[in-house]
Amino acid sequence: MRHVTLDGLADYARELLAACEANAGAFPRKSRVELPGLAIDVFSDHGELATALAHGMAAAIAAEPATPARIFLAHPGIGSIPRPALWGEALFHPNMFSERLEANGLRGHYFHDLSYWQFYDVEKRLGVQLMLSADGCPPWEFGAPLRCFLHWEYAARGLRLTHAGTLGKGGKGVLLAGAGGAGKSGTVASGLLAGLDSVGDDYVLVEFDGNRSLTRPLFTTLKQDQAGFDRLGLGRLLPDPGSLNWQGKYQFRVQDLCPRGVADKLDIVALLVPRISGAPLSAITPLARKDALMALAPSGIAQMPGERESGFRFFGELTRRLPCYNLALGTRGNEIAETVAAFLDRGRP
Amino acid sequence: MGYSTIYAVSSNDIVYETFDGDAVVLDLASGRYFGFSDSGSCVWEALIAQVPPASLVGRACGNGQLSAADLDAFIDRLTEYGLLSPATDMASVALSPELAQRLAATREALKIDMHDELADLVMVDPIHDVDEPAGWPAVKQ
Numbered sequence: 001m002r003h004v005t006l007d008g009l010a011d012y013a014r015e016l017l018a019a020c021e022a023n024a025g026a027f028p029r030k031s032r033v034e035l036p037g038l039a040i041d042v043f044s045d046h047g048e049l050a051t052a053l054a055h056g057m058a059a060a061i062a063a064e065p066a067t068p069a070r071i072f073l074a075h076p077g078i079g080s081i082p083r084p085a086l087w088g089e090a091l092f093h094p095n096m097f098s099e100r101l102e103a104n105g106l107r108g109h110y111f112h113d114l115s116y117w118q119f120y121d122v123e124k125r126l127g128v129q130l131m132l133s134a135d136g137c138p139p140w141e142f143g144a145p146l147r148c149f150l151h152w153e154y155a156a157r158g159l160r161l162t163h164a165g166t167l168g169k170g171g172k173g174v175l176l177a178g179a180g181g182a183g184k185s186g187t188v189a190s191g192l193l194a195g196l197d198s199v200g201d202d203y204v205l206v207e208f209d210g211n212r213s214l215t216r217p218l219f220t221t222l223k224q225d226q227a228g229f230d231r232l233g234l235g236r237l238l239p240d241p242g243s244l245n246w247q248g249k250y251q252f253r254v255q256d257l258c259p260r261g262v263a264d265k266l267d268i269v270a271l272l273v274p275r276i277s278g279a280p281l282s283a284i285t286p287l288a289r290k291d292a293l294m295a296l297a298p299s300g301i302a303q304m305p306g307e308r309e310s311g312f313r314f315f316g317e318l319t320r321r322l323p324c325y326n327l328a329l330g331t332r333g334n335e336i337a338e339t340v341a342a343f344l345d346r347g348r349p
Numbered sequence: 350m351g352y353s354t355i356y357a358v359s360s361n362d363i364v365y366e367t368f369d370g371d372a373v374v375l376d377l378a379s380g381r382y383f384g385f386s387d388s389g390s391c392v393w394e395a396l397i398a399q400v401p402p403a404s405l406v407g408r409a410c411g412n413g414q415l416s417a418a419d420l421d422a423f424i425d426r427l428t429e430y431g432l433l434s435p436a437t438d439m440a441s442v443a444l445s446p447e448l449a450q451r452l453a454a455t456r457e458a459l460k461i462d463m464h465d466e467l468a469d470l471v472m473v474d475p476i477h478d479v480d481e482p483a484g485w486p487a488v489k490q
Contacts, residue, residue: 288369290368293368309364
């Protein structure tokens with residue numbers, strides 16, 4: 001079995017990318033994923049990951065110019081694709097791993113439990129995700145396929161995959177930031193049920209356009225645990241929600257809650273940091289920018305391999321541009337949605 | 350601590366942003382975040398601008414005067430956390446009137462808060478440091 005360490009890392013990445021290109025014709029499935037400014041040809045096998053790609057990605061506006069990219073979701077059962085190498089005895093430090101690849105124009109990630117490698121050549125816009133089998137990826141990939149590749153590609157353009165939820169009305173929107181369990185997804189689902197728009201509840205694309213901060217959709221999936229599912233009464237819309245995912249949550253799509261689906265984009269006017277308060281009524285109160293950054297940046301940076309300093313700078317700039325507020329969540333979903341809608345109407349609490 | 354010592358940010362892994370006078374620092378290598386009180390933010394800004402501690406002692410700050418002992422303790426924390434190091438080849442810079450004014454207007458004592466909730470996810474060696482049966486991200490104790 002081949003072992004890789006920092007010294008041979010970039011060579012290994014280039015070898016895998018070349019092997020995928022040489023085996024392109026052997027991949028059983030080829031699909032196109034069209035996202036904001038990006039048209040990705042994805043070469044894969046059949047299976048659950050391919051299904052997630054077909055149903056979980058947000059479609060871009062058709063007329064928008066898009067840069068082509070290619071990503072191979074590979075495993076040793078396809079053509080002469082090699083088995084994934086293992087990491088050697090040398091220290092594995094994610095920061096050093098990223099730095100070594102970045103010095104060679106590459107981005108990458110390794111998940112040792114599954115011998116799972118991802119590499120991306122930023123200049124060629126060429127990526128490989130090497131797994132032991134067709135669906136041999138970490139369980140969270142099914143909710144946000146290609147997440148790391150999108151992170152690397154958009155970061156290279158000065159945009160940012162951001163760990164936040166969104167709600168909007170009339171083209172204006174708020175970002176909902178905070179660690180898992182803060183109430184982002186429940187707030188987004190409540191808003192959608194009440195007629196508000198959203199471009200996503202977990203990962204969204206943020207870009208600066210002059211003085212504006214725009215957010216666009218990448219994924220259409222929403223998640224709720226059993227308690228949230230029951231509290232929001234989602235059973236009447238999703239009588240057969242399927243099985244729970246790796247987090248113990250049901251996974252469904254924005255269009256399951258509202259026929260119009262995800263919004264094309266929202267012009268973000270504020271950053272809200274939700275927290276479950278236990279009080280009957282929701283309340284929006286000012287929040288210091290440093291506290292807003294602490295809510296927004298850490299999880300987004302820790303969950304995305306590489307590009308950590310640029311991420312900190314980006315989130316710093318985003319926090320600096322937007323008014324920041326606490327959102328103390330009430331106990332009823334429709335009341336939360338009314339509170340956010342009223343905030344969007346007034347542009348202030 | 351030498352009161353004439355000039356300090357500098359320890360490495361390129363230390364990055365920081367300032368919002369309305371409040372500093373937030375991230376150590377990219379360790380994944381630890383740091384937040385300061387209002388006076389702590391001013392002193393951090395002064396120190397990384399090469400203002401020697403001697404220029405800060407006795408200044409109005411946080412409803413009192415900045416004592417040598419408090420400043421000592423604060424700089425000790427900054428160096429223990431790996432955020433600041435003595436810089437031997439740098440010239441001292443005078444405290445700017447604007448920063449002196451901000452320091453005088455502060456209301457909180459010198460303080461730094463460290464947040465390391467996500468540090469394991471950023472810095473741990475997931476291959477050699479994790480608890481094998483539990484797998485990543487359960488870190489070996």
